[in-house]
Amino acid sequence: MILKNLRLSVVLLLICGLIYPLAMTGVAQVVMPTQASGxxxxxxxxxxxxxxxxxxxxxxxxxxxxxxxxxxxxxxxxxxxxxxxxxxxxxxxxxxxxxxxxxxxxxxxxxxxxxxxxxxxxxxxxxxxxxxxxxxxxxxxxxxxxxxxxxxxxxxxxxxxxxxxxxxxxxxxxxxxxxxxxxxxx
Amino acid sequence: MDFIQISVVLVVLLLLAIPTGRYLARAFSLENTRLDRAFGGVEKVIYKWSGIRIADMTWKQYATAVLVSNITMVAIAYLLLRLQGMLPGNPSGVAAMDPLLSFNTAVSFLTNTNLQHYSGESGLSYLSQMMVIIYLMFTTPATGIAVVMAFMRGLTGQRSIGNYYVDLVRAHTRVLLPLAVVVTLLLVAQGVPQTMEPTATATTLSGAEQQIARGPVASLVSIKHLGTNGGGFFGVNSAHPFENPTPLTNVLEILSMFLIPASLPFAFGFMTKSRKQGWIIFGAMSLMFLVFLGIAYGSEINGNPALERAGLSQAVGSMEGKEVRFGIAQSALFTAVTTAATTGTVNNMHDTLTPLGGLVPLGEMMLNCVFGGDGVGTVNILMYAILAVFIAGLMVGRTPEFLGRKIEGKEMKLIAIAILAHPLIILAPTAIALASEMGTAGISNPGFHGISQVLYEFTSSAANNGSGFEGLGDNTPFWNISTGLVMLFGRYVSIIAMLAVAGSLLAKTPVPETMGTLRTDNGVFLVILIATVVIVGALTFLPVLALGPVAEWLTIR
Incomplete structure (x- = not known):
C-alpha cells in the first residue's frame, strides 16, 4: 500500500512538477518569447x-x-x-x-x-x-x-x-x- | 459599467458551469463511457507504472487511501523544501527553507490552503516552485474532486463509492491538466512570464538599477486558480503585474477558480438524475454569494472615510492596496470569488480593505460552503443540506430523508462533528493568540483591526483558503505550528467524516418517496437550506465579527 502510493506520487510528481512546467516553458519561449521572458x-x-x-x-x-x-x-x-x-x-x-x-x-x-x-x-x-x-x-x-x-x-x-x-x-x-x-x- | 462588467463575468461562468457539470458527471462515471477511449490509454500507463489495480473500495479503504497518499505527498514536498539549496533548478541561489516554515508550507499546499508564510521571490527555487508548489497544486484539488465524487456516489446510491486512485488520476488527466495547458498559454499571451531565466536587471529611466524577479510563472498561476489553490508565485499573488497583467487575465483567473466549484452542483444534479436538485444547491450558493459580492463592492466604492477626511478625494473608491488596471469592480469581484471558492489568491490586499469590505472574505470563509474549494465546498453544502433536512423534518414531524435514504443518528453525529470542528479550530486558536504575547506580537495594525488580522489568519487556515491580512508578521514558530495544525484539522476532519456518511448511506435500503417525504428540489428547501447555513454561521461567528471589522467600521465611518 505504501509502496503503491509512493510510486503513484512519484509518477504524478514527474508529470505535474516537471514535464508540464518544462513543456509549457518550451512552447511559450518558442511561440511568445517576449511575453514569456517578462x-x-x-x-x-x-x-x-x-x-x-x-x-x-x-x-x-x-x-x-x-x-x-x-x-x-x-x-x-x-x-x-x-x-x-x-x-x-x-x-x-x-x-x-x-x-x-x-x-x-x-x-x-x-x-x-x-x-x-x-x-x-x-x-x-x-x-x-x-x-x-x-x-x-x-x-x-x-x-x-x-x-x-x-x-x-x-x-x-x-x-x-x-x-x-x-x-x-x-x-x-x-x-x-x-x-x-x-x-x-x- | 461596473455592473455590466461584473454581470458579464457571472453570466459567462454560468454558461460554462452547466456543460462542465455534465462533463464531470460523465468523466467520473463508474460505467464505461466514450471518454475512456480518449483518456484511457494515458491512464492505463499511469496505473501500470504505479502498480494500481482497479477495484471498488469500501469507504474505509477509500479514506485510508486518501490519507496514505496525502502523507506520501507531504513527505516528498517537505524533503524537497529542506533540500532546495542543494538541488538543481535554482538559478537565483535560494537557500534551504527552515524546518518549521517547511512544515507550514508543505501542509499548507497539501491541504489546498496555500497560506504563505514565505515570499516566493526569495523563499523558493524554481525547482521548488515546480516540484513542490505546482505538483501539490494538481494533486490536492484532485484529492478534493475525488472525495466529492465518492460522497456524491454515496448520496445517489451508486454501485459503490468508487476507487480513490482512479478518481485521483482521472482528475488529473480528464480535468486539471488539459485545462491548465490552455489557461497557461492564454496567460502567457497576455504577458505572464514563463521562463527558466533568473531575475532580470534593468537600468531605469531615472538611472537606478531595478531587479525584476520572474520564472515559470504562468504554469503555476493557471493551476493556482483551476485547483482553487491560491498560493502565488510572488509574494503579492495575483496583484503582481506578472501574475495578473491585464483585466482580461483577471477575468480568466476568476473564471478558472470558479469553474469547478460552480459546476459540481450541476454534476450532482446529473448524478441524481434530477437537474432541479442541482439547481437548488447552485441557487442557494449563488444567492449567498451575490449578497456578499454586493456588500464588498458597495463598501469599497464608497471609499475610506478616514482618507476623505484627510483630504484625499474618494470619488473612485478605496484604492489603497488595489491596482489601477482592476479598479474597484474587478477587485471586489475577485475578492468575493477567491474567498467563496476558498482559493485564497488575491488581486488586492485584503488587509487594506474597508472594514465592511474585509468582513466579506471573513464571512464567506466562516460559512465555508458558498461554492467552496474544488470538491470540498460541494461536500460542505451537501452536509448542510442533510442538516437542513434533519432540522426541517423534525420540525414538521416527518422522517428525515435525503434522496430516498433515511438520515439517522449515526449520520447526524458525523455531520455535527464536521460542522462544530470548523468554528472550534477558528475561535479557540484566535482566543489563545489574542491572549498571548506570541500571538499579538505579529499584529501590524493598531486598534480593532488587529483582532481582525488574527481572526482572518485562523479563519483562512480552517477554511483552507490561504489568503491573509498580510500585514500580520506570521513567519514565527507560533504561527507556523498553530496554522499548520488548523489547516490539517480543517481539511481532514470533514473529509473523513463525510466519507463515513457516504459509506453509511450507501449501505441503507432506499425508501420509496411518499406524500410524507420532505422534497429537497423546490424553492421551500432552498430557503430552508440558506436559513440553516446562515443561522448556524451567524450564531457562531457574529460575536467575534463585532469585535473586529464591525468595531473598526464604527470608529472610522
Whole structure:
C-alpha cells in the first residue's frame, strides 16, 4: 500500500512538477518569447530599461510620476505596508504626500487629486495611473521640459489604454511607456 | 459599467458551469463511457507504472487511501523544501527553507490552503516552485474532486463509492491538466512570464538599477486558480503585474477558480438524475454569494472615510492596496470569488480593505460552503443540506430523508462533528493568540483591526483558503505550528467524516418517496437550506465579527 502510493506520487510528481512546467516553458519561449521572458523593454543600444508591466519610481519633475510604492518599485520582491483603513500611519502618509504633490504642482486643486495617485498599490509595482492622475501632471511636465502642454496632453492620450474589450477593468496610462515616449520627443 | 462588467463575468461562468457539470458527471462515471477511449490509454500507463489495480473500495479503504497518499505527498514536498539549496533548478541561489516554515508550507499546499508564510521571490527555487508548489497544486484539488465524487456516489446510491486512485488520476488527466495547458498559454499571451531565466536587471529611466524577479510563472498561476489553490508565485499573488497583467487575465483567473466549484452542483444534479436538485444547491450558493459580492463592492466604492477626511478625494473608491488596471469592480469581484471558492489568491490586499469590505472574505470563509474549494465546498453544502433536512423534518414531524435514504443518528453525529470542528479550530486558536504575547506580537495594525488580522489568519487556515491580512508578521514558530495544525484539522476532519456518511448511506435500503417525504428540489428547501447555513454561521461567528471589522467600521465611518 505504501509502496503503491509512493510510486503513484512519484509518477504524478514527474508529470505535474516537471514535464508540464518544462513543456509549457518550451512552447511559450518558442511561440511568445517576449511575453514569456517578462515583456522587457530595451533602449536603442539594446540595454534593458525595464519591463512594460512593472512600475518604476520617478521623482524628476520632467517625468510623470506613478503610484506610491513602499518598496520603491523594487521588483526583486513585492508588497506594501498593508495599512488598515483605520491605521493613523496611512492618514499621515497621505497628508504628507498631498502637501508634497501640491507644492510640486502649483495650480492643481487638492480636490482634483485622484485617490489612485497617492495610495500604495497592492503589488507595490503597479505600472499604471488613471488618466486623471496623468492629466493633473501635464502642466508640471510641460514646464520642466519647455514643451507645449497640448503636445504633452496629446502624448498622454496616445498612451492611454481603454477598458479591455470595452468592458473589463479601468482606463489607464502606462507611466513607463509614457515617459519613454516623452524622452523620444527630443 | 461596473455592473455590466461584473454581470458579464457571472453570466459567462454560468454558461460554462452547466456543460462542465455534465462533463464531470460523465468523466467520473463508474460505467464505461466514450471518454475512456480518449483518456484511457494515458491512464492505463499511469496505473501500470504505479502498480494500481482497479477495484471498488469500501469507504474505509477509500479514506485510508486518501490519507496514505496525502502523507506520501507531504513527505516528498517537505524533503524537497529542506533540500532546495542543494538541488538543481535554482538559478537565483535560494537557500534551504527552515524546518518549521517547511512544515507550514508543505501542509499548507497539501491541504489546498496555500497560506504563505514565505515570499516566493526569495523563499523558493524554481525547482521548488515546480516540484513542490505546482505538483501539490494538481494533486490536492484532485484529492478534493475525488472525495466529492465518492460522497456524491454515496448520496445517489451508486454501485459503490468508487476507487480513490482512479478518481485521483482521472482528475488529473480528464480535468486539471488539459485545462491548465490552455489557461497557461492564454496567460502567457497576455504577458505572464514563463521562463527558466533568473531575475532580470534593468537600468531605469531615472538611472537606478531595478531587479525584476520572474520564472515559470504562468504554469503555476493557471493551476493556482483551476485547483482553487491560491498560493502565488510572488509574494503579492495575483496583484503582481506578472501574475495578473491585464483585466482580461483577471477575468480568466476568476473564471478558472470558479469553474469547478460552480459546476459540481450541476454534476450532482446529473448524478441524481434530477437537474432541479442541482439547481437548488447552485441557487442557494449563488444567492449567498451575490449578497456578499454586493456588500464588498458597495463598501469599497464608497471609499475610506478616514482618507476623505484627510483630504484625499474618494470619488473612485478605496484604492489603497488595489491596482489601477482592476479598479474597484474587478477587485471586489475577485475578492468575493477567491474567498467563496476558498482559493485564497488575491488581486488586492485584503488587509487594506474597508472594514465592511474585509468582513466579506471573513464571512464567506466562516460559512465555508458558498461554492467552496474544488470538491470540498460541494461536500460542505451537501452536509448542510442533510442538516437542513434533519432540522426541517423534525420540525414538521416527518422522517428525515435525503434522496430516498433515511438520515439517522449515526449520520447526524458525523455531520455535527464536521460542522462544530470548523468554528472550534477558528475561535479557540484566535482566543489563545489574542491572549498571548506570541500571538499579538505579529499584529501590524493598531486598534480593532488587529483582532481582525488574527481572526482572518485562523479563519483562512480552517477554511483552507490561504489568503491573509498580510500585514500580520506570521513567519514565527507560533504561527507556523498553530496554522499548520488548523489547516490539517480543517481539511481532514470533514473529509473523513463525510466519507463515513457516504459509506453509511450507501449501505441503507432506499425508501420509496411518499406524500410524507420532505422534497429537497423546490424553492421551500432552498430557503430552508440558506436559513440553516446562515443561522448556524451567524450564531457562531457574529460575536467575534463585532469585535473586529464591525468595531473598526464604527470608529472610522
Amino acid at each position: 515583456s522587457l523593454i530595451a533602449d536603442a543600444n539594446g540595454k534593458v530599461v525595464g519591463s512594460e508591466l512593472i512600475g518604476q519610481t520617478f521623482t524628476d519633475p520632467q517625468y510623470f510620476w506613478g503610484r506610491i510604492s513602499s518598496i520603491d518599485n523594487n521588483a526583486a520582491g513585492s508588497g506594501s505596508n498593508n495599512y488598515a483603513p483605520s491605521n493613523p500611519a496611512l492618514t499621515e502618509r497621505v497628508q504628507k504626500d498631498i502637501a508634497a504633490f501640491l507644492a510640486a504642482n502649483p495650480g492643481v486643486a487638492q480636490a482634483d487629486i485622484p485617490a489612485d495617485l497617492l495610495t500604495n498599490s497592492g503589488s507595490g509595482l503597479d505600472p499604471h495611473i488613471s488618466p486623471k492622475a496623468a492629466a493633473i501632471q501635464v502642466q508640471r511636465v510641460a514646464k520642466a521640459r519647455n514643451l507645449d502642454p497640448a503636445k504633452v496632453q496629446a502624448l498622454v492620450a496616445e498612451n492611454t489604454e481603454g477598458r479591455s474589450m470595452g468592458v473589463f477593468g479601468e482606463p489607464r496610462v502606462n507611466v513607463l511607456k509614457l515617459n519613454l515616449a516623452l524622452d523620444q520627443l527630443k
